[in-house]
Amino acid sequence: MxxxxxxxxxxxxxxxxxxxxxxxxxxxxxxxxxxxxxxxxxxxxxxxxxxxxxxxxxxxxxxxxxxxxxxxxxxxxxxxxxxxxxxxxxxxxxxxxxxxxxxxxxxxxRPLKIAIAGEVQHPGSYTISPIVSQGGNSKSGTQLPTVTKALQVAGGVTTSADIRQIKIRRLQLNAPEEVININLWELLESGNLVQDISLRDGDTLFVPSITEINPVESNQVASANFAGTNTQPLNIAVVGEVARPGPYILETDIDQSQVLPTEENLDSSEADSNISLSQNTTLHTVTKAIKMAGGITSAADIRQIRVRRLTRAGTEQIIKVDLWQLLQSGDLSQDIVLQSGDTIYVPVADEVNLDELAEVTASSFSPGNLKINVIGEVIKPGTIFVTPNSTLNQALLAAGGFNPARAETEEIELIRLNPNGTVTRRKVQVDFSAKVNEETNPTLLNNDVIVVGRSGRATFTDNVGGVLAPFSPINRILGIFFDIFD
Structure with a gap:
């Protein structure tokens, strides 16, 4: 007044x-x-x-x-x-x-204009509205977007992000620019919400690239709600000892509107629930990519797999993957989460350990079926497909078994292409009653060749038949003679 x-x-x-x-x-x-x-x-x-x-x-x-x-x-x-x-x-x-x-x-x-750069899915400039809710007595409340909310708007951090070293540059009135250090790893590890500070109009949020990727931490970051959500197809390449090396696109069926926040849901009081990650989000990993490429070959060295990755800064990162450790101890951290542009390289093993190979062949990242060529005196010669860790006896039975009138049933020849490019040939004594063993009923590898030779009788008949072809009645008499003494 x-x-x-x-x-x-x-x-x-x-x-x-x-x-x-x-x-x-x-x-x-x-x-x-x-x-x-x-x-x-x-x-x-x-x-x-x-x-x-x-x-x-x-x-x-x-x-x-x-x-x-x-x-x-x-x-x-x-x-x-x-x-x-x-x-x-x-x-x-x-x-x-x-x-x-x-x-x-x-x-x-007011809506905040914020710049987000570095290791995020969609760097750029964003206008984000604060969350407004009506309190009691017609009193309104407002909450500014935080660091994690802004990262979600930008599609989430990549798997190359160093979330311990996030920087916020903030302009000050009549004062030098303020630089705020954010450690979101503390938020993941101990729930330290102090690190998830609210942003101000004009802030610049920068997520640097990590110098060395830790597979355990990388998978933890990938499952955070401020990480990338794989709502877009990933372009990757799988090369080396896989069945079908080459480029691949890992598709996803996630509805992007259910995962990424929008201007509309950021303006509502339900924004927190709208921008949470979908429970159906699929994380694309090394083993899934290898399986898409047809699985590893029997010559693969699964202890020395490498993932090559380019950061936003253009530098290359090499990530070591040991899938043998995954098989032996269930270390899921070895099955790292991929991002678009990754190249997976599966090297050749110096030597193949047959005892380990059986376990590797049965893994989910090996081919679902083995291709075996059975030639010679069987009922159904040709290429057959058997399950991993199938034995010689199982392959012979899958080919219909021996041709009783012509096959040499005592032994066969097994031909195998080795990882170093050499070929081994050995005779195997056939024993259909034998359990799995390397002498008489070995476990087969992909692309093995089984040769079933002719019996002495079939060889003699074929040779004599060729000579006596013009005298077919005599040839028929010899056939009757062998049938009598069969």
Missing amino acids: PKGIDAQPPLLASPPEPILIPEPETPLPDSKGYTLGPGDRVQIDIFNVPEYSGKNGQHQIQIDGTLNLPLIGNVSVQGITLDKAKELIQEKYGEYLQIPIVNLNLLAA
């Missing part, structure tokens, strides 16, 4: 019961950190002046950065904190009120 308008006692002579202003139900930005700007909506409450308080005291900062307030007119608040603005408004009202007591609250923060 202006001074000198009437002769009534001073406003504070007999103060009535104070008007209690409820605290907002949702946390507000730190008054020492948040600076006001055009678009912010505030509420001013002046003690014992209800006509300028409550709903009557709600104002939006104009495009020129000023508040148009009763009695005192325009007050410039752009670039200053809530506390500073409160002091300024209180000082202005001091010209009209004897002892002005002013309370200033931020009802709704």
Whole structure:
């Protein structure tokens, strides 16, 4: 109320019961950190002046950065904190009120323009609206987007991100630029929410590349809600000792609208649930890529697999993968999560350990079936497909068994192409009653060749038949003779 308008006692002579202003139900930005700007909506409450308080005291900062307030007119608040603005408004009202007591609250923060760069799926400039919710007594609360929310908007961090060294560059009014260090690994490890600070208009968020990837930590980061969600196909390459080396596209069926936050859901009070990761999100790993490439060959060295990866900065990272450790101890950290552009290289083993090979062949990243060539005197000669770790006896039976009239049933010849390019040939004594053993019933490898020779009788008959072909009656008599003594 202006001074000198009437002769009534001073406003504070007999103060009535104070008007209690409820605290907002949702946390507000730190008054020492948040600076006001055009678009912010505030509420001013002046003690014992209800006509300028409550709903009557709600104002939006104009495009020129000023508040148009009763009695005192325009007050410039752009670039200053809530506390500073409160002091300024209180000082202005001091010209009209004897002892002005002013309370200033931020009802709704303006949309923030933030730059996000480095190891994120979609670096660039983003405009993110704060979360606004209605509290009790028509009182609104506002919450600024945090570091993790901003990373989600940018598609999440890549698997090459160093989440211990995230930097926020923040402009200060009449002061040097502030650099804030963020360690989101502490958030993952101990739930330290202090690291997930709220952002300010004009902030620049930079996620650097990690110098050396730790498979265990990499998989933990990949499962975080601020990590990339694989909503886009991954372009990768698989080369070396796999059945079908070459480039591949790992597809996903995830609905992007259910995973990535949008301007619409960031404006709602349900934003937290809208931007959480879908439970059906599929993480593409090394073993899935190898399986897509037809699986490893019998010559693969699964202890020395390498993943080559390019960072956003253009540098190359080499990640070591030991799938033998995965098979032996169940170390899932070896099955690292892939990102677009990765190249998987499966080298040739110096030598093949047959005892280990049986376990490798039965793994999920080996071919689902083995190709075996059975030639010679069997019922169904040709290429057959058998399950991993099938034996010689199983392959012979899959080919229909021996041709009883022509096959040499005592032994066969097994031909194998070795990883070093050499070929081994050996005779194997056939024993259909034998269990798996290397002497009479060995485990087969992919592309093994089984040769079933002719019996002595078939060889003699074929040779004599060729000579006596013009004398076919004699040839038939010899056949009858052998049948009698069979």
